[in-house]
Amino acid sequence: MIEELSTTEQGELVINIGPQHPSTHGVLHLIITLNGETIRKVEPHLGYIHRSIEKMCESLSYRQFIYVTSRMDYLSSHINNHGCALCVEKGLQIEIPPRAKVIRVLMDELTRMASHQLWWGALAMDVGALTPFFHAFREREAINDIMEETCGARLTMNYIVPGGVMIDLHPDFQHKVQEFITLFRSKIDEYDELVTDNVIFRSRMEGIGYLSKVDAISYGCSGPTARGSGVSCDIRKLYPYEVYEQLKFEEIRATGGDCYARYLVRMGEMRQSLSIIEQLIDNIPEGEFQAKTKAVLKLPKGEFYSRVETARGEFGVYIVSEGGTTPYRIKFRSPGFSNLSALDHMARGHKIGDLVAIMGTLDLVIPDIDR
Amino acid sequence: MDVGDHTRPGAEQFPRPADPFPGEVHPTAGGGIVISKLDEIINWARSNSLWPLVFGTSCCAIEMMSTAAAKYDWSRFGFEVARATPRQADVIVIAGTIVNKMAPVLKRLYDQMADPKYVIAMGACATSGGPFFYNTYSVVKGADHVIPVDVYIAGCPPRPEALLHALITLQEKIRSGATREQIKVEKPSRS
Amino acid sequence: MTKEELKSRLGELLPSATFEEGAEWTTIMVDPSAWKDIARQLRFTPGLDLDYLFCLSCVDWKTHFTMVYHLESTIHRHILVVKAKLDRSDPEIATVSDCWRTAEFHEREAYDLFGVRFTDHPDLRRLFMTEGWNGWPLRKDYEDPVNMIKL
Numbered sequence: 001m002i003e004e005l006s007t008t009e010q011g012e013l014v015i016n017i018g019p020q021h022p023s024t025h026g027v028l029h030l031i032i033t034l035n036g037e038t039i040r041k042v043e044p045h046l047g048y049i050h051r052s053i054e055k056m057c058e059s060l061s062y063r064q065f066i067y068v069t070s071r072m073d074y075l076s077s078h079i080n081n082h083g084c085a086l087c088v089e090k091g092l093q094i095e096i097p098p099r100a101k102v103i104r105v106l107m108d109e110l111t112r113m114a115s116h117q118l119w120w121g122a123l124a125m126d127v128g129a130l131t132p133f134f135h136a137f138r139e140r141e142a143i144n145d146i147m148e149e150t151c152g153a154r155l156t157m158n159y160i161v162p163g164g165v166m167i168d169l170h171p172d173f174q175h176k177v178q179e180f181i182t183l184f185r186s187k188i189d190e191y192d193e194l195v196t197d198n199v200i201f202r203s204r205m206e207g208i209g210y211l212s213k214v215d216a217i218s219y220g221c222s223g224p225t226a227r228g229s230g231v232s233c234d235i236r237k238l239y240p241y242e243v244y245e246q247l248k249f250e251e252i253r254a255t256g257g258d259c260y261a262r263y264l265v266r267m268g269e270m271r272q273s274l275s276i277i278e279q280l281i282d283n284i285p286e287g288e289f290q291a292k293t294k295a296v297l298k299l300p301k302g303e304f305y306s307r308v309e310t311a312r313g314e315f316g317v318y319i320v321s322e323g324g325t326t327p328y329r330i331k332f333r334s335p336g337f338s339n340l341s342a343l344d345h346m347a348r349g350h351k352i353g354d355l356v357a358i359m360g361t362l363d364l365v366i367p368d369i370d371r
Numbered sequence: 372m373d374v375g376d377h378t379r380p381g382a383e384q385f386p387r388p389a390d391p392f393p394g395e396v397h398p399t400a401g402g403g404i405v406i407s408k409l410d411e412i413i414n415w416a417r418s419n420s421l422w423p424l425v426f427g428t429s430c431c432a433i434e435m436m437s438t439a440a441a442k443y444d445w446s447r448f449g450f451e452v453a454r455a456t457p458r459q460a461d462v463i464v465i466a467g468t469i470v471n472k473m474a475p476v477l478k479r480l481y482d483q484m485a486d487p488k489y490v491i492a493m494g495a496c497a498t499s500g501g502p503f504f505y506n507t508y509s510v511v512k513g514a515d516h517v518i519p520v521d522v523y524i525a526g527c528p529p530r531p532e533a534l535l536h537a538l539i540t541l542q543e544k545i546r547s548g549a550t551r552e553q554i555k556v557e558k559p560s561r562s
Numbered sequence: 563m564t565k566e567e568l569k570s571r572l573g574e575l576l577p578s579a580t581f582e583e584g585a586e587w588t589t590i591m592v593d594p595s596a597w598k599d600i601a602r603q604l605r606f607t608p609g610l611d612l613d614y615l616f617c618l619s620c621v622d623w624k625t626h627f628t629m630v631y632h633l634e635s636t637i638h639r640h641i642l643v644v645k646a647k648l649d650r651s652d653p654e655i656a657t658v659s660d661c662w663r664t665a666e667f668h669e670r671e672a673y674d675l676f677g678v679r680f681t682d683h684p685d686l687r688r689l690f691m692t693e694g695w696n697g698w699p700l701r702k703d704y705e706d707p708v709n710m711i712k713l
Contacts, residue, residue, distance in 0.1 A: 020425070026427070026429065048472050050509050051503045134441045138440070218613070220615060238639070328621075370690060504711060505711055508710050
């Protein structure tokens with residue numbers, strides 16, 4: 001839907017992109033001011049998928065509101081659930097058994113890989129290459145099958161609950177994940193051969209959408225968007241939760257600050273996730289998968305905040321409780337909201353095709369932004 | 372020569388097939404003729420080449436993309452190219468929640484599509500508001516408040532097989548002449 | 563800086579701020595009329611360097627609003643929570659989008675959902691709701707019999 005909205009006094013053109021457009025990011029409405037084909041200003045209009053989640057959660061109990069966060073950032077649904085469960089556990093001050101911790105981290109890392117696979121396929125499709133989309137979905141289906149056997153759903157799984165996980169792992173889980181690791185090790189090299197060193201891809205990514213380190217921090221960017229500019233912000237390293245302290249993995253950072261740097265950060269993260277899963281899959285401790293909790297949870301009066309690292313950045317859950325069975329106020333700090341505010345700054349002076357590349361490397365999921 | 376006339380002598384050597392394929396040649400005493408009404412051929416052609424519009428608002432869009440990808444390929448059934456512009460699309464698959472701000476956009480897209488057009492409401496959110504039914508101030512409780520819907524799919528999100536089943540149901544509906552489009556045409560005009 | 567060092571440093575820098583006890587991170591309560599200067603001090607004082615605003619929220623307590631700012635320093639790795647009490651009938655507070663650019667969007671969201679006005683904000687408009695929407699949806703006394711179906 002592109003229509004000319006108006007012309008400014010300097011003769012610049014103001015046009016619409018979206019809310020329905022063939023990029024697979026969701027419903028984002030951008031109003032861009034163009035001088036010829038060069039962008040002068042980008043103004044995002046949000047709210048086309050604002051489902052009033054925060055208001056809805058004020059009438060749901062502490063066990064019920066977690067399903068809704070799966071649908072916010074649906075590509076990292078496990079990690080969102082994890083953040084909520086951590087916040088509720090902080091309030092209740094319960095310890096979860098080690099088996100549950102390891103299962104949670106395994107599911108998180110599998111979800112992170114699935115999200116990055118889809119990001120890779122969608123980015124290549126936006127830039128013009130159609131084949132990587134099918135490659136990405138082929139590998140994603142392998143992860144979806146593993147999830148489906150254990151959690152019961154392919155996309156929005158309500159598996160992580162306050163106290164642990166909902167049900168024990170499927171007996172085939174270990175074997176299937178080990179198969180997947182061997183499969184994916186060869187595939188990720190294939191991804192690099194196909195896209196990373198491609199001369200067309202590089203010329204579309206290098207030098208585009210520069211975000212400096214100071215700006216990244218000021219705009220509140222987190223996750224691979226900020227790490228591509230050199231900011232050290234991996235919550236798994238800075239404020240470790242679950243078993244991340246005992247694992248050996250690196251925080252991938254790049255100093256380029258442009259689209260290609262952010263791309264390389266995410267490709268590196270996929271490899272790191274693979275190595276985390278390798279370290280854990282043979283050492284899942286035996287024991288309980290859920291701590292004993294009451295059926296109806298009541299948080300004490302106070303405020304609780306938990307932070308986790310999703311595939312997009314830092315996800316925060318802020319619960320203000322008055323002592324009842326439902327939260328008084330919940331605020332979800334979504335990573336995409338802050339990442340999007342840097343889009344205007346990054347896109348000025350570029351062409352429309354570069355805008356598509358920048359949005360691809362920001363990895364936006366609009367329901368996460370609109371909540 | 373009317374093939375349907377079984378009273379003619381010798382007709383029992385040429386039994387009528389139970390489920391005629393449109394355009395199928397039926398053997399008769401003097402050779403073969405094609406039996407079907409023009410409508411059947413048109414419906415068959417239309418149902419096997421429905422091009423969907425790229426319209427995904429939230430999580431169901433990922434399952435729609437999975438259906439388009441290699442494992443649950445939907446282009447085997449004729450949904451070959453997903454068009455980005457509504458002017459060239461036949462069916463709109465509403466994958467995701469519709470909110471108050473998005474409803475006029477959906478209506479506008481539907482109006483821009485050319486007849487004959489069909490609508491599939493995918494997922495619980497598009498069917499009835501889904502998990503966002505109670506205590507929300509901005510969600511439209513079902514896409515059929517905005518545009519008329521032909522097929523509804525349950526699920527949150529529905530599996531790719533469920534979406535394929537719905538697409539095939541839509542194809543059968545078109546072939547049997549039961550979509551809103553076709554019934555509208557057959558109603559007698561009041562003038 | 564540890565919690566105690568941060569507390570003592572803030573005590574000498576901002577004599578008017580009161581401390582809240584028992585929270586996970588250092589929490590101070592400031593006067594909304596002094597917020598603009600305090601924000602600049604928190605952002606630019608060497609040693610504090612709170613350059614990362616990671617959450618800006620508003621809580622409706624039925625008699626008043628509370629703005630909650632979660633700040634972190636990427637250099638020293640300490641976290642500070644700043645709260646400001648606002649009058650419910652006319653909630654107004656200074657913008658901090660000149661110190662932390664992320665506040666532009668966050669403050670628009672608070673305006674859209676609660677009706678809090680931010681003075682000197684470059685572009686204060688509704689963000690999620692449609693332009694002509696009546697009312698502030700996330701307030702506790704928001705009634706909408708047309709759209710909201712109560713359980």
